[in-house]
Amino acid sequence: MTFWEELEAFLTAPDTWSGPDSIPTRLWEHVWISVVAVLVASILVLPLAVWLGHIRRGSGVASTVVNIGRALPSFGILAISFLVLVQMGAGVGEPWAVLVALIALAAPPLFTNTVTGIQSVEAWTVEAARGMGLTGKEVLSSVEIPLSTPLIVEGLRIATVQVIATATLGALVAWGGLGRYIVDGFARQDMGRLIVGAVLVGLLAIVAELGLGALQRGSAPKGARRGDVGNPAQRSTV
Amino acid sequence: MTLVGQAAPLIDWEWIGRNMDQIVERTWEHLGLTAVSVLLGLVISVGLAIIALRWRWTYAPITWVTGLLYTIPSLALFALLVPIVGLNATNAVIALTSYTLLIIIRNLVAGIDGVPASVTEAADGMGYTPQARFWRMEVPLALPAIIAGLRIATVTTVGLVTVTAVLGLGGYGFFILRGLNTFFWTQILVGVVLSVVLATLLDVGFVWLERVLSPWARGRQ
Numbered sequence A: 001m002t003f004w005e006e007l008e009a010f011l012t013a014p015d016t017w018s019g020p021d022s023i024p025t026r027l028w029e030h031v032w033i034s035v036v037a038v039l040v041a042s043i044l045v046l047p048l049a050v051w052l053g054h055i056r057r058g059s060g061v062a063s064t065v066v067n068i069g070r071a072l073p074s075f076g077i078l079a080i081s082f083l084v085l086v087q088m089g090a091g092v093g094e095p096w097a098v099l100v101a102l103i104a105l106a107a108p109p110l111f112t113n114t115v116t117g118i119q120s121v122e123a124w125t126v127e128a129a130r131g132m133g134l135t136g137k138e139v140l141s142s143v144e145i146p147l148s149t150p151l152i153v154e155g156l157r158i159a160t161v162q163v164i165a166t167a168t169l170g171a172l173v174a175w176g177g178l179g180r181y182i183v184d185g186f187a188r189q190d191m192g193r194l195i196v197g198a199v200l201v202g203l204l205a206i207v208a209e210l211g212l213g214a215l216q217r218g219s220a221p222k223g224a225r226r227g228d229v230g231n232p233a234q235r236s237t238v
Numbered sequence B: 001m002t003l004v005g006q007a008a009p010l011i012d013w014e015w016i017g018r019n020m021d022q023i024v025e026r027t028w029e030h031l032g033l034t035a036v037s038v039l040l041g042l043v044i045s046v047g048l049a050i051i052a053l054r055w056r057w058t059y060a061p062i063t064w065v066t067g068l069l070y071t072i073p074s075l076a077l078f079a080l081l082v083p084i085v086g087l088n089a090t091n092a093v094i095a096l097t098s099y100t101l102l103i104i105i106r107n108l109v110a111g112i113d114g115v116p117a118s119v120t121e122a123a124d125g126m127g128y129t130p131q132a133r134f135w136r137m138e139v140p141l142a143l144p145a146i147i148a149g150l151r152i153a154t155v156t157t158v159g160l161v162t163v164t165a166v167l168g169l170g171g172y173g174f175f176i177l178r179g180l181n182t183f184f185w186t187q188i189l190v191g192v193v194l195s196v197v198l199a200t201l202l203d204v205g206f207v208w209l210e211r212v213l214s215p216w217a218r219g220r221q
Helices: A003-012 A023-054 A059-071 A074-087 A096-119 A123-131 A136-173 A179-188 A191-218 B013-018 B020-054 B056-071 B074-085 B089-113 B117-125 B130-167 B172-182 B185-213
Strands: none
Touching: A003 A191, A023 A096, A023 A136, A023 A179, A023 A191, A059 A096, A059 B130, A059 B185, A074 A096, A074 A136, A074 B130, A074 B172, A074 B185, A096 A136, A123 A136, A136 A179, A136 A191, A136 B074, A136 B172, A179 A191, A179 B074, A179 B130, A191 B056, A191 B074, B013 B020, B013 B185, B020 B056, B020 B089, B020 B130, B020 B172, B020 B185, B056 B089, B074 B089, B074 B130, B089 B130, B117 B130, B130 B172, B130 B185, B172 B185
């Protein structure tokens, strides 16, 4: 079969559109695990990061976290997470190992961007707010957090795109998601399956990157809009 | 290989001893793919950075396109290249090289832009041609930024090469993949740990290279 015939065969097969290995199911698996991972990581990391930023500590920890995160391959983190969870009794094919790895990968950019974001609020801005009679809590909620929102959202964007990319590798540890099509496409030499999976994963990552990039631009408080947005290189690619 | 290897020890040192030859071979594969991709990435990035510095309006589209490439997950990019170049090392090198571009270009341009105007004016005053000024003043002074870019690109590439095992290309990813398929933990750990060690060693190598290449900056710290 030529490439186009394989593509047509895959796209016209009933299993492609309904059932456990269909595009809607795989897309849904990919999206829910990514969203849950980013949400759980945010809940775990943001309170600590906001507090550390507020008391102007933790920037050393932030840069160490970035450096370690870069040297550890995402595929390696996923494999180790699989190893540990299976040892602890998780079943093969269950999403737990992937979820744990994705949470671990989402946490560093969220932490680093939030700590540095809140610390980047100028000291004289904070002093002015205090001079106006704001308490520490009020300074945090109405000055520091609003001013650093673009950087916090950037952390969210970096984390989300990295999580979507790594979720693709979940198929290598017996889980589903859109990566399933790519891994199965390679294994069965099925070009149609392979390319459809790759295009969907690529689109999902680009939509997240551009969508959260737009949110980032719109998230600065009025009067504090800076032109500087978006450097995908702050995230490590997967 | 029984069900999930609860009984098996986490690290089988004997296996490592028996497979030293293969570990060395995989190291060369991993190093080779990393080196070719980063060097190719550097060459292309220098070209694109020169274009971006010469014609400023090209910088935004160049970073936009390389940024988009950077966003595509590696497994997807390898797959997308299969109908074009097939399942081989060329495929991996194209994908890995394209990931280094954004990082290296940004650091090249930022490094050259960071050279103070007083220095370039002094060079002009000393009668340097624009070419001589670029290669003999601006590039050496931008060296820390350029090497910082190469460090990030290299460490990132070492991690990504682990995924090329899916293409059947070897490297440390071969151990991780094989270990996952057979539930042999030693192989997984060997693959992950060696990948981190290689990334760290190359990173340290660049710090050393920077010191060698910029003798004038020594003793300043």
